[in-house]
Amino acid sequence: xxxxxxxxxxxxxxxxxxxxxxxxxxxxxxxxxxxxxxxxxxxxxxxxxxxxxxxxxxxxxxxxxxxxxxxxxxxxxxxxxxxxxxxxxxxxxxxxxxxxxxxxxxxxxxxxxxxxxxxxxxxxxxxxxxxxxxxxxxxxxxxxxxxxxxxxxxxxxxxxxxxxxxxxxxxxxxxxxxxxxxxxxxxxxxxxxxxxxxxxxxxxxxxxxxxxxxxxxxxxxxxxxxxxxxxxxxxxxxxxxxxxxxxxxxxxxxxxxxxxxxxxxxxxxxxxxxxxxxxxxxxxxxxxxxxxxxxxxxxxxxxxxxxxxxxxxxx
Numbered sequence: 001x002x003x004x005x006x007x008x009x010x011x012x013x014x015x016x017x018x019x020x021x022x023x024x025x026x027x028x029x030x031x032x033x034x035x036x037x038x039x040x041x042x043x044x045x046x047x048x049x050x051x052x053x054x055x056x057x058x059x060x061x062x063x064x065x066x067x068x069x070x071x072x073x074x075x076x077x078x079x080x081x082x083x084x085x086x087x088x089x090x091x092x093x094x095x096x097x098x099x100x101x102x103x104x105x106x107x108x109x110x111x112x113x114x115x116x117x118x119x120x121x122x123x124x125x126x127x128x129x130x131x132x133x134x135x136x137x138x139x140x141x142x143x144x145x146x147x148x149x150x151x152x153x154x155x156x157x158x159x160x161x162x163x164x165x166x167x168x169x170x171x172x173x174x175x176x177x178x179x180x181x182x183x184x185x186x187x188x189x190x191x192x193x194x195x196x197x198x199x200x201x202x203x204x205x206x207x208x209x210x211x212x213x214x215x216x217x218x219x220x221x222x223x224x225x226x227x228x229x230x231x232x233x234x235x236x237x238x239x240x241x242x243x244x245x246x247x248x249x250x251x252x253x254x255x256x257x258x259x260x261x262x263x264x265x266x267x268x269x270x271x272x273x274x275x276x277x278x279x280x281x282x283x284x285x286x287x288x289x290x291x292x293x294x295x296x297x298x299x300x301x302x303x304x305x306x307x308x309x310x311x312x313x314x315x
Contacts, residue, residue: 030154032147032295034288040069041143041201041291044118045135045283052134053122054169054176055091062118062142063096066166069146070098074153078163086179089169093119095176096166100152102306104159112306113163113184113194113262114148115177116141117170117250127279135283136273140201140291142166147295148302158306160192167250177250181257193221193305193313194254194262200294201286204269209235210297211265215246219261219315228304233297239270261313267294 043049043065050058067082075098078084084095096118102108120134133139149164163184169175184191200211209232213222222234245264246252254262267290268276275281305313 030151031299032151032292034292036147036150037143037288037291037295040146041135041139041286041288042283044139044142045133045281047131047133049133051122051124051132052118052120052139054089054093054119054172056122058122059093059119059168063094066096066118066142066146070096070149070153070164073150074156075100075149075164084180084183086169086176088175088179089172093168093176095168095180097180098149098164100149100156100158100162100164102159102161103156107159107307108161110160110190110192110311111163112158112160112192112302113165113254114145114197114302115165115167115194115250116145116197117168117176118142118166119168119171119176121171121277124279129279132277132279133282135281135286136199136201136268137276137281138170138198139283140199140286141197143291144197144200144295144298148299151299152303152306157303160306162306170250174250174253178253181253185257189258191254191258191260192311193260194251194258195302195305196249196251196262196264197298198249198264198266199268199273200266201291202267202272203287203290204237204267205272207235207237207269208232211235211267211294212237212240212269214240214249214251214264214266215255216241216263218246219263219313221261221263221313224312225301225305228301229297231297233301234265237269240266259315261315265294265298 052059078097078099167176251262
């Protein structure tokens with residue numbers, strides 16, 4: 001996440017006291033799997049991508065990969081191509097923006113944005129291993145969005161239209177999301193809600209929910225999402241409020257431009273991952289089973305949001 005101040009330096013704890021929720025009930029052959037998650041996140045966090053710094057050669061490989069994932073799973077470009085060139089950065093950099101039209105003649109005029117940033121911080125000096133691979137930050141969130149897009153692109157069971165976005169230049173100050181939120185606002189997009197995924201690669205510690213949402217108290221997203229999920233999927237993390245994480249990821253520009261519920265799902269809790277913005281953020285530390293759980297439990301919730309007859313999520 002952008003400029004998170006880490007106060008804790010704890011060892012990574014995968015199984016120490018973490019609460020187990022019931023397994024995902026997504027009843028489709030298109031649900032996510034450890035094989036899919038491993039394939040996507042391993043590529044995105046590989047050394048060949050050189051830490052995916054915005055404007056660099058490595059992130060170009062990531063962009064091509066994401067475009068191919070969208071194309072092969074029936075997600076069309078939202079603009080004339082998948083690439084949304086941002087105007088507020090000094091190097092060529094692109095958001096990757098896909099689109100899936102809703103099936104309902106009226107509800108399809110309303111939009112969900114499902115996003116994550118796919119950039120990271122590139123190379124670091126003064127270390128033996130100079131590549132900041134960014135597996136958790138944020139190849140994990142990018143993988144979640146790709147997998148969710150794969151599900152909906154193949155089922156097409158969404159009544160509202162969905163825009164799937166992988167943002168560039170989040171690490172430069174939310175530049176990709178600032179650019180796109182303003183562009184979509186200028187188009188008078190009828191945005192219902194923006195749901196963002198950030199650092200979902202390792203499980204929370206000793207919590208009775210799977211993930212927290214930033215800006216928890218500002219909307220009823222957790223309440224509605226949990227009702228749609230039929231379990232306590234989303235909870236409140238006091239540290240997220242203390243550090244005002246609501247303003248520190250790509251949800252925030254959409255909140256500023258549209259003033260609709262725009263929030264980030266995350267499983268980084270300041271005690272379960274001590275490699276933030278370090279070269280140690282490697283794919284070997286990612287819990288694939290946890291990520292599959294996050295994805296497969298998020299899909300029914302997102303489907304219910306996309307198909308609800310009224311806009312239940314409100315500030």
